[in-house]
Amino acid sequence: MITPIKALRKNRFKTALIFMSMSVSIAAIFLISAISGGVVSMYSAMLKTDGDIIVTQKGIADTFFSDINRSMVDEIVQIEGVREAGALILGAAPVEPLPIVGIYGVSENRFKSYTLTQGSTPKNGEVILGSKIYETLKHPKTIILSKQKFVVSGVFKSRIGFEDGGVVMNLHDGGVLFHKSASIFLVSLDDLAKSDSVVIKINALNPDIEAKTTDSFIDSYNQFKIIKTSSDVIGAMAFLMGILGIVSMMSMVVNDRKTEFGIMRSIGLSSWVIIKKLLAETLIIALVAFSFALALSLGVLELIEHADKFQGYINGEITVSLALNVFVVSVVMAMLGTLLPAIYAARIDPMTLIQRGGA
């Protein structure tokens, strides 16, 4: 019985190169998928908190550009089926020494969403800080936002990285800071089954606003589409680079082992036996490379999550589903990358062996 592991050990250097090529490609696919998925899931989770319906300015490309009149919240809470509605201002500004920080201006009724670990909810001129940014800024008493000084009145803990690395203030201060009334309204319902009818009623209130269920909003949100598309494109490039790496390395391997495959052909082993042998060898490398890339990616994500530089905004997660998908991609990559060199190996003419030694 031919033992692929023996063949791999014999060709250690090239095996190591194929392993590295595959590991890097698989880790790249893992990381880009995990990070982009993490960004989308963090922002989605933030929107879903207390929000069955999201209201934005109509036709805007991003919630950061949305500007709607916060007084409409009072009309929305009057609609039958609405349990609560709150306004939120989404912005970003530098906080020395950090180049950019997420700033959230929230209406009073939304402060309950933040679990304070110390201090109290912010009044005018005050902010509460996510625990991550509080640690990064080394427990500041005050912070400067757009040349205005804010007193840190409390610290909260959030599992959502954007919030845990962000600054929360009351809606009034947020409005002054970003020169707008509100970015979005988050509307929670008594009964989700009534969401469609409530959406219709909210949209009827003002032609300049647009209400959507949170799920529908997330599905159609352009920024998520851009992130997802970018991630898919980069992932596909990593996949192709992986295939190219395998093809080129396996071609060298086949060239080095011409005699071996020529002998196999001369003693009557079929082409399929040779193809299977090479596929088995690459599959073994793929399995090891996948395990290594998974461990490497988990380590890198852990480092990124705790790196002050990223403020907790990059919080990738490798789910079982993602791991399974990448596993399938790894196997396909290994098989596709090996197929051409294997077919070439299976066609090696045993005559080359005779011509090397004969007259």
Add this chain to the structure above:
Amino acid sequence: MRIQAKNIEHYYGIEHVLRGVDISIEAGSFTAIIGESGSGKTTLLSILSTLLNPTSGEVTFDEKAISELGNIDVFRRHNIGFVFQFHYLISYLTLRENIALSALDEATVEPLMESLGIGRLAARYSDEVSGGERQRAAIARALVNRPAVVFADEPTGNLDTKNALGVYELFKRFSQEGTGFVVASHDKKIADYADTIIEMEDGKIVKILKR
């Protein structure tokens, strides 16, 4: 099995290497093809062993043309063995694994190794044994499926006289047990062992000597 080649012509590009060769080889015979380098013996061996298609002419096995033999890999595995000038053992496999590579029945491997005097080397790798032992392992690989005929191209080219004669003796012994051997060689000593000696010159058979 009877192998017949009829009016074989072969060209490499414009070089005319075989010129109307007719030959018949019987199972259990020991045929030596001798001649100088470039005489066409290796090309003839390659054509007889189905590794090379002639430019014109026909090779038949028991009156069947190659195209009638079905899957040529399967036919080769069951009916033809090869021994090359270099042993071409796969270096990462033990001698036993090399011999078992194409074996239709693995149980035949160890008795065959014993009969060739390399049974104790089963777990060794090719770089751990002598040149003669390597070539014996290569012969065992060729014989493992008890083929009708074994083709050998300069099988003693890399061996000293003692080991070369040992190889010829093995061929003689197995030919007496029913396996045919067709051996291309420069070595005139092979004449002492072969039943039929075919001498080639400039792509033609110039002499056939039968004992």
